[in-house]
Amino acid sequence: MSAAPQKAKAGAEKIEVIVSAVVPVNDLVTRFEFRRPDGAPFPPFSAGAHTVVEMNDAGRTRLNPYSLMSDPADSGTYAISVRRDDQGRGGSLFLHRNVKPGDRMTLSYPVNLFPIDLRGRKHVFLAGGIGITPFLAMIAQLEKLGARWELHYACRNEALASYADVLTARHPGKVRIYYDDRKQAIPLGDLLDGQPLGTHVYVCGPKGMIEWVHRTATEHGWPDDNVHSEEFLAPQPGQPFEVRLCKSDMTITVGENESLLEAMERCGVDAPFLCRGGACGQCETDVVEHDGEFIHRDHWLEDDQQASGTKIMPCVSRFVGPTLVLDR
């Protein structure tokens, strides 16, 4: 058994917070700042960590992970920046439309699935769009350590380049911005080749960008251990399907617009989770029996595990077929 204390409920421990500021950054992105009601310091976090924000959206509980972008040295504030996704499942829209300064909310303790490798001699950050958020915390942490870093930040255009002005003003020699509408692109191959031994590269952005960086780094002879990425997946809607949960002894139906994990929670099953975005591996569940096709969408299971039909990550993956029995 692990020495870690046994938790009563799934997910990380929770923190009650008050929204201290809601700051529009541009047309799509808003920053939300939180403090604790009793003025107590927040638990410390390492740069790259995320928190799961709990939202009560007219009786429906939404749990969305967001990277903490605030300075890890500032224990009085947690801050996240949220990009409004008009086609998304509604979490970001809820935050943008309904959350006001003074509101009480619940966050999870920070969990870090995207830490800085502090053995690195140098750290190269590659951000795409709202993928800038974890790097804001990383830059703050590395500046205090006096460590070497540089940021290459690709944005759609100047108006949507969140924090680009602040970053370039503060760190003029270390930040390069690339604008899509000016046909600028990160010169990835050249960047990778010129780095001193012991450099680590970190990428956060759209799926295509993350795959591009991993593939190019491998082609240029970079060890996998020196390439870090984080992408939270939002669960995708799909055909409703039925699941038999044998430990809980119940059969539930996963609706079109909810994830398997959310359906289990709705039915009172205390299923484990941390990131809710297919990255952390916490919700990995054994498949007892199945007749149908899995739609695996996670970054956790290996390809052969996904193909084997013996595991599923309920936070993002779905199933199409008449029979699915899980060991939960």
Place this chain on the structure above:
Amino acid sequence: MSKFQFPKSIASRPVYGTLAPRPGKAHLMMADAEGAEALLDLAAQDAGLMGKAHILYIPRDTGQTYTDRLRALEPAQLYVGPSFDAALPRLRRVLSDAHMGLQVYLAGTEGLMGRAAAEVTAAGIPLGAVQTEHRGSVARRMQCVHCKGITEDVTTDPFTCSHCGLNLFVRDHYSRRLAAFQGVCIDAEDPGNVPEPVELYK
């Protein structure tokens, strides 16, 4: 035949693989004695590799057996030196000038691979990205855990520490930092009661 299959052991003991060409911007190869055979096999797999290769080679007791064959591979740079310590300043200089995309290939004795791997990882390449292939002698580089002295090329168990003279038992417990196995006094409780030394792996 220069290959030896080490018996399965504790997790601390290093395991070695077979060198294979990997994509990279530059290729650093270091070998001693029969380790040259692993580099010759490697070159045979990818003719393009040697044009970007820097070979550091320590022939030890193989003399001229392999040096001409290595030269015939036409590596970008070939250094042939008398000992690992003689080659060390060059190795460190190569690593300090290197960029990401460097591939590292080590072959030969455990002592050479361990010492080179320690230098390479200290320079920032993760151990998992360093390729190794054992060839030749199974002699070990041992650290006396009592006096901390290193005895190179130990071939028997137990053996006598070349620094403090204690009778040492050869353990599989390995230090990556020191690139040495640990030797522990075998007759501490009953001085003089030392088993007859046997050749390693016999």
